Every structure is written in C-alpha cells, then in structure tokens.
Amino acid sequence: MVVNQRTINATDIRFNLGKILEDLDRQGSPFLIISRSKPKAWLYPYEPVNSSEDFFLKWQTEALPKYKKIKAKNLISIIRKDRER
Numbered sequence: 001m002v003v004n005q006r007t008i009n010a011t012d013i014r015f016n017l018g019k020i021l022e023d024l025d026r027q028g029s030p031f032l033i034i035s036r037s038k039p040k041a042w043l044y045p046y047e048p049v050n051s052s053e054d055f056f057l058k059w060q061t062e063a064l065p066k067y068k069k070i071k072a073k074n075l076i077s078i079i080r081k082d083r084e085r
Contacts (some may be wrong), residue, residue: 014075018068 008020024031067075 014072017070017075021064021068 013020
C-alpha cells in the first residue's frame with residue numbers, strides 16, 4: 001500500500017479547489033481536513049458505498065460540486081462566516 005501524503009495550503013485551496021477535489025476523487029484517496037478556526041479534524045476515507053446515514057457522501061455529492069467553480073473572494077467570505085459561528 002502506497003501512502004500519498006500531500007499538504008495543501010490555503011492559497012492553493014483558494015485558487016485550485018476544483019482541481020484538488022477532482023484529483024482526490026480520481027485517486028480515491030482518503031483525506032484529512034484540519035480546521036484552524038475550531039480545534040477539530042476530520043479524516044474521510046474514500047468509500048464508494050452509499051449509505052442513507054453517510055452524511056459525508058451527501059456533502060461530497062451535493063455540496064462540493066457547487067464550489068468547484070467558486071471565486072476566491074466568495075470562498076474566503078464563506079470561511080470567515082464559518083469562523084464566526
């Protein structure tokens with residue numbers, strides 16, 4: 001098993017979010033999301049299994065496609081609103 005460890009900085013996310021998501025989906029790679037604004041981290045393994053309780057899969061298929069062509073300014077605004085919550 002080959003582990004591909006890759007760190008993506010905030011600048012890359014702001015300008016290349018769609019490409020990053022497509023690469024992760026194509027590779028079937030698990031990924032770790034670390035929130036600096038809240039002391040939380042989430043590890044999402046890639047699982048093609050559809051479960052009615054799989055909230056991550058719902059988020060991945062319904063919410064993420066909306067952000068593939070988002071502009072950096074709008075993404076930063078969403079991140080700031082999330083931090084304020």
